[in-house]
Amino acid sequence: MAASTNLKSWIASANDRGTDFPLANLPYGVFTHANTTRIGVAIGDQILDLQSCAGEGLLASLPAAVVDACTATALNPLMALGAEFWSALRGRVTELLHESAGPEIQRSAAAMLVPQRDAMMRLPAYIGDYTDFYASIHHATRVGKLFRPDNPLLPNYKYAPIGYHGRASSIVVSGTEIRRPSGQTKPQQATEPTFGPSKSFDYELEAGIFIGPGNVMGESIPIAEAERHIFGLCLMNDWSARDVQSWEYQPLGPFLAKNFATSISPWIVSMEALAPYRVAMSPREEGDPVALAYLTSATADRDAIDLTLEVYLQSTQMREQKMQAERVSGGNLRDLYWSIRQLVTHHASNGCNLRAGDLLATGTISGPEEGSEGCLLEMKHRREPLRLPTGEVRAFLEDGDEVTFRAFAQCEGLPRIGFGVCSGLVAGS
Numbered sequence: 293m294a295a296s297t298n299l300k301s302w303i304a305s306a307n308d309r310g311t312d313f314p315l316a317n318l319p320y321g322v323f324t325h326a327n328t329t330r331i332g333v334a335i336g337d338q339i340l341d342l343q344s345c346a347g348e349g350l351l352a353s354l355p356a357a358v359v360d361a362c363t364a365t366a367l368n369p370l371m372a373l374g375a376e377f378w379s380a381l382r383g384r385v386t387e388l389l390h391e392s393a394g395p396e397i398q399r400s401a402a403a404m405l406v407p408q409r410d411a412m413m414r415l416p417a418y419i420g421d422y423t424d425f426y427a428s429i430h431h432a433t434r435v436g437k438l439f440r441p442d443n444p445l446l447p448n449y450k451y452a453p454i455g456y457h458g459r460a461s462s463i464v465v466s467g468t469e470i471r472r473p474s475g476q477t478k479p480q481q482a483t484e485p486t487f488g489p490s491k492s493f494d495y496e497l498e499a500g501i502f503i504g505p506g507n508v509m510g511e512s513i514p515i516a517e518a519e520r521h522i523f524g525l526c527l528m529n530d531w532s533a534r535d536v537q538s539w540e541y542q543p544l545g546p547f548l549a550k551n552f553a554t555s556i557s558p559w560i561v562s563m564e565a566l567a568p569y570r571v572a573m574s575p576r577e578e579g580d581p582v583a584l585a586y587l588t589s590a591t592a593d594r595d596a597i598d599l600t601l602e603v604y605l606q607s608t609q610m611r612e613q614k615m616q617a618e619r620v621s622g623g624n625l626r627d628l629y630w631s632i633r634q635l636v637t638h639h640a641s642n643g644c645n646l647r648a649g650d651l652l653a654t655g656t657i658s659g660p661e662e663g664s665e666g667c668l669l670e671m672k673h674r675r676e677p678l679r680l681p682t683g684e685v686r687a688f689l690e691d692g693d694e695v696t697f698r699a700f701a702q703c704e705g706l707p708r709i710g711f712g713v714c715s716g717l718v719a720g721s
């Protein structure tokens with residue numbers, strides 16, 4: 293069914309102007325309700341329980357593999373099936389929830405709804421491996437300038453998507469408290485490092501990319517096929533201890549500064565839902581090298597996604613004074629130097645096997661202008677420090693700060709679709 297503003301549901305909250313989850317979205321997640329864990333689809337302020345839909349025969353028109361996958365307690369089996377199967381399921385869920393559904397279907401499907409406020413969201417998949425990239429040239433440049441003012445970008449940046457292997461065991465779902473990590477740090481003036489709680493604790497605004505069908509080890513993924521291996525996107529916070537990072541990162545890259553916790557949003561927005569919001573990649577600057585052949589896409593005119601991302605911060609003081617979280621920055625996924633297609637292809641270009649449920653992340657998403665920094669570290673370039681409505685100043689996160697990411701796609705003639713939230717509160721060390 294084509295996306296249009298007329299895509300109305302019989303579920304009233306799905307037609308609310310501000311909802312993240314209209315009928316055009318239908319993101320997948322895993323939730324626990326009444327002591328059972330199930331796969332569901334977000335619709336307005338409700339969740340459509342797909343396991344119950346499968347059990348009651350509401351998905352009987354679909355291939356058996358899809359029905360089976362809907363009864364799992366993680367999305368990996370559905371992710372492994374591939375785009376035709378996802379599309380068939382999305383089509384059927386759209387039929388069930390569309391305002392034109394007959395009274396009998398509406399009655400049956402209504403019995404499969406769980407209010408989101410009564411459900412506990414889980415990690416959406418078993419994440420076998422997690423890789424973080426560095427795809428925003430604006431982030432790489434601002435961070436590089438702090439260390440190398442005359443030469444912020446290293447010579448490989450415009451040739452290869454830079455990344456590192458992260459830690460899957462410490463990926464947690466939005467809402468999980470994040471304990472301030474301890475580690476080795478060595479201030480520039482000090483002669484020796486000391487061990488203790490990080491004093492420059494930061495967030496990184498990122499998008500997560502969930503892999504669908506994988507590739508056989510030893511085989512690569514051609515750029516034209518890369519998006520067939522993507523199940524969908526979520527929000528991600530790659531919490532970072534900058535003081536630990538600056539001491540440990542050479543020569544092998546990030547390690548303990550980042551592997552203690554990574555938060556993701558519980559809902560995965562499908563590539564099909566995002567299809568109407570595709571736009572051209574930002575043109576490379578004059579003088580930049582052209583991408584090597586294996587990274588050159590024939591569809592660069594629609595390889596980016598026009599997705600607005602926002603960072604909100606609420607301190608303990610703000611919470612006590614009943615102040616709303618403050619929007620402290622915002623960027624757009626279209627500003628990346630490397631597309632999500634290029635990230636997938638580059639990752640598998642040496643024959644590395646990706647598997648269903650693997651998580652790739654874009655790296656901090658920043659734009660060119662002040663106000664679009666995807667982490668606090670980059671705000672060191674501002675003339676004025678970040679000031680909260682209470683008058684508090686933030687160079688880095690304090691205990692009690694809650695960081696919340698939001699994202700939405702919106703354009704003329706199309707409904708707004710959102711990602712829900714990815715949030716985490718900083719607990720003491």
Ligand code: MN
Pocket residue numbers: 424425496498530655656
């Ligand atoms: Mn990162």
